[in-house]
Amino acid sequence: MPSAIPSVAVPSPQPSEPSKNILLGVTGGIAAYKSAVLVRRLKDAGFAVRVIMTAGAQAFVTPLTFQALSGEPVHTSLLDPEAEAGMGHIQLARWADLVLVAPASANAIARIAAGAADDLLTTVILATAAPVLISPAMNQQMWQNSLVQRNLKTLSDYGIRVVEPNSGSQACGDIGAGRMPEPEELVVLVQQHFKDQPADKSLPASGILAGKHVVITAGPTREALDPVRYVSNHSSGKMGFALAEACRDAGARVTLLAGPVSLATPQGVTRINVVSARDLLAASEQAVDAGCDVFIATAAVADYRAEHIAEQKIKKQGDSLTLTLVKNPDIVASIALHAKRPFMVGFAAETQYMEEYARGKLERKQLDMIACNDVSRGDIGFASDDNAMTVFFSDRFGLEKVILEKANKHVIATRLVECLVQAGINDQNH
Incomplete structure (x- = not known):
């Protein structure tokens, strides 16, 4: 049965810069009721909020509700006769510091991915220079549909950040992924977005990884068992996302191959969403084919998948259930043997014999560097904001292991970037 994916830790929203303007797009779906609460939570956190509602959204919640909560007129028409020169969409596009679409229906996602401009929301998204963050909400089967996933990948490729939906009971009675995160979770992601923005985007890229392309899995x-169940693990993706930020800050161009996590894409990082191990292998090979200098594998990849995925939900059949699992591809080993082999960095989460297992993995998978942590401690690793790692290098570098004491994952990530340079990543003959 599926292992539960941990939800985002939600601290109490802290006051933000009052000058930050959030343009909230609400599309058709039962989750629109959460958006009313979201407006209030954003206001409580110090943001200015204006709302665009699609026709579908208005079938679930009235514009008057959002007007009362935001203190601003609600925008529903592409050509607003009350706006200056009738160009309300341009005014809204210029006003926004961030466009947040929550909920984003499958239909809205498809129209945005196609570059449509057939209503106010899609037109503003095309007209704005502000970052766009979308929070999908839909039936679990729709979420898994390959067409929806293709559209989401298109959005990510164009720099639109996608919030992974939560799993649970849905209004239609199904159980699975597709629920819009709680308003408090989205407020934290919005706050993190502004926290992660560089102070001056006009500054040229510089730093110890300047000119490098780094690909990170997180x-x-x-691994699906049937339309509603899957096998997974407790990885939160926090370490990989922290590394993406650290590599970006060090001047690298960063591509982040992200499994199902509820984390906002770091500013300036290209994100590609994947689901299964085979999805991740395909995305990894494509990224390396296109050329990369460093491949950092922090993702917790399932070792096995179901031999056959049931087309219908598996019904309870007795006191036991037998599933046949087959081995998944070894992504790190495959990329290490690639014709365009980059500098290879692996990760190992162990519960015993940490150094022995880490050094064995380093040699067996032909890595250049491996970072290992002891997840049996309980105070670091999965879902935690902190980590502690020991870094081992290939023998050819002649380097001693580096011990990184417990610290916030962002601090650990910065130290790992320093280890890359210590191992000679700037030497093209790695």
């Missing part, structure tokens, strides 16, 4: 994979 989060868990999900």
Whole structure:
């Protein structure tokens, strides 16, 4: 049965800069009721909020509700006769510091991915220079549909950040992924977005990884058993996302291959969403084919998948259930043998014999560097904001192991970037 994916830790929203303007797009779906609460939570956190509602959204919640909560007129028409020169969409596009679409229906996602401009929301998204963050909400089967996933990948490729939906009971009676995160979770992601923005985007890229392309895998994979169940693990993706930020800050161009996690894409990082181990392998090979200098594998990839995925939900049949699992591809080993082999960095989460297992993995998978942590401690690793690691290097570098004491994952990530340079990543003959 599926292992539960841990939800985002939700601290109490802290006051933000009052000058930050959030343009909230609400599309058709039962989750629109959460958006009313979201407006209030954003206001409580110090943001200015204006709302765009699609026709579908208005079938679930009235514009008057959002007007009362935001203190601003609600926008529903593409050509607003009350706006200056009738160009309300341009005014809204210029006003926004961030466009947040929550909930984003499958239909809205498809129209945005196609570059449509057939209503106010899609037109504003095309007209704005502000970052766009979307929070999908839909039936679990729709979420898994390959067409929806293709559209989400298109959005990510164009720099639109996608919030992974939560799993649980849905209004239709199904159980699975597709629920819009709680308003408090989205407020934290919005706050994190502004926290992660560089102070001056006009500054040229510089730093110890300047000119490098770094590909990072992060989060868990999900291996489907049937349309509503999957096998996964407790990886939160926090370490990989922290590394993406650290590599970006060091001047690198970063591509983040992310499994199902509820984390906002770091500013300036290209994110590609994947689900299964085979999805991740395909995305990894494509990224390396296109050329990368460093491949950092932090993702917790499922070792096995179901031999056959049931087309219908598996019904309870007795006191026991036998599933046949087959081995998944070894992504790290495959990329290490690639014709365009980059500098290879692996991760190992162990519960015993940490150094022995880490050094064995380093040699067996032909890695250049491996970072290992002891997840049996309980105070670091999965879902935690902190980590502690020991870094081992290939023998050819002649380097001693580096011990990184317990610290916030962002601090650990910065130290790991320093280890890359210590191992000679700037030497093209790695």
